[in-house]
Amino acid sequence: MADTLTTPLTRAAGIEVPLVCGAMYPCSNPELVAAVSEAGGIGIVQPIALTYVHGHDFREGLRLIRRLTAKPIGMNALIEQSSKAYRERMERWIDVALEEGVRFFVTSLGNPRWVVDRVSPAGGVVYHDVTERKWAEKGIAGGVQGLIGVNDRAGGHAGARSAEALLEELAPLGLPVVCAGGVGSEQDFARALRMGYAGAQLGTRFIATPECRASEAYKRGIVEAGEKDIVLTERLTGVPVAVIDTPSVRRLGTKAGPLARFMLRGRRTKHWMRTLYALRSLWALKRGLLRDSPERDFWQAGKSVAGIHRIEPAGDIVRRFAEAWRTTA
Numbered sequence: 001m002a003d004t005l006t007t008p009l010t011r012a013a014g015i016e017v018p019l020v021c022g023a024m025y026p027c028s029n030p031e032l033v034a035a036v037s038e039a040g041g042i043g044i045v046q047p048i049a050l051t052y053v054h055g056h057d058f059r060e061g062l063r064l065i066r067r068l069t070a071k072p073i074g075m076n077a078l079i080e081q082s083s084k085a086y087r088e089r090m091e092r093w094i095d096v097a098l099e100e101g102v103r104f105f106v107t108s109l110g111n112p113r114w115v116v117d118r119v120s121p122a123g124g125v126v127y128h129d130v131t132e133r134k135w136a137e138k139g140i141a142g143g144v145q146g147l148i149g150v151n152d153r154a155g156g157h158a159g160a161r162s163a164e165a166l167l168e169e170l171a172p173l174g175l176p177v178v179c180a181g182g183v184g185s186e187q188d189f190a191r192a193l194r195m196g197y198a199g200a201q202l203g204t205r206f207i208a209t210p211e212c213r214a215s216e217a218y219k220r221g222i223v224e225a226g227e228k229d230i231v232l233t234e235r236l237t238g239v240p241v242a243v244i245d246t247p248s249v250r251r252l253g254t255k256a257g258p259l260a261r262f263m264l265r266g267r268r269t270k271h272w273m274r275t276l277y278a279l280r281s282l283w284a285l286k287r288g289l290l291r292d293s294p295e296r297d298f299w300q301a302g303k304s305v306a307g308i309h310r311i312e313p314a315g316d317i318v319r320r321f322a323e324a325w326r327t328t329a
């Protein structure tokens, strides 16, 4: 009998458990990525977090992870076309990742074709984050091998569809679909696989781990928060981001102001505004990650907080989820 944990995702990524620790700016640190991979899932490196937040040279950061695990790791390429310099930087990061043995890539936001063209000759596989069918079709036209369906319960930039509705929309396209959003417990994991997903990509659950370098206050915030404490704010990045409703978020507000809105709509001004937001949010989120300060508690988290009740080693989470699925499938 085939192991019930074997799915198109585990085959494509060369892993044992169909569980991805999604890229998280600013939370993805090398120890967290390595711990998830070492336990049989796959940790995804977020290059800006690795370099700007955690202070590693990109190649050295990858080598540090390699010293902690020999198992596959992945890399996230946020490919929104905002500037030429950013694109060139991302191309270099991808080349270094390939040289260091990375073969699994998760693209988000833009057209992934150039990433596919760059990594396929080396045997690299690209899974593309999408929130609706339109983006999935664009990704498929660009040659991606799998989709990650980001639903309305996800941390980070959430989608608008439920996990069920999104799968219904994406499954007919014929590629494996991974569930991103709302998976905080082993029951949530089993439910996603039972629905027909090829695996799950988790973010929030892995912040509440000893390996994640987030502040204790942030981790406690996740453990203590319920679903109703998660709100969307446009004020951090210009598009809605799921965060815990802290005093700092209430002060900042949740809607972009009228000028920002106008700028975000214009074809030419949109990129400038996004860059501005991106720079501001990179800084605010970095400060919020590492410091226990009530003035800077900008804590991204999704509705999966509902199923997260303790801080737990990342490897234990992977093993517990895998075991629960093995015994119920």
Ligand SMILES: Cc1cc2nc3c(=O)[nH]c(=O)nc-3n(C[C@H](O)[C@H](O)[C@H](O)COP(=O)(O)O)c2cc1C
Binding pocket: 021, 022, 023, 024, 025, 026, 027, 046, 076, 078, 107, 108, 129, 150, 153, 154, 155, 156, 157, 180, 181, 182, 183, 201, 202, 203, 204, 205, 300, 301, 302, 303, 304
């Ligand atoms: C703090 C945080 C930061 C994130 N940053 C990124 C990112 O930089 N790139 C990306 O593609 N997805 C990002 N995500 C999305 C995650 O990779 C993943 O898809 C999502 O967290 C799944 O939902 P969950 O938090 O409910 O598990 C982020 C999520 C969180 C919670």
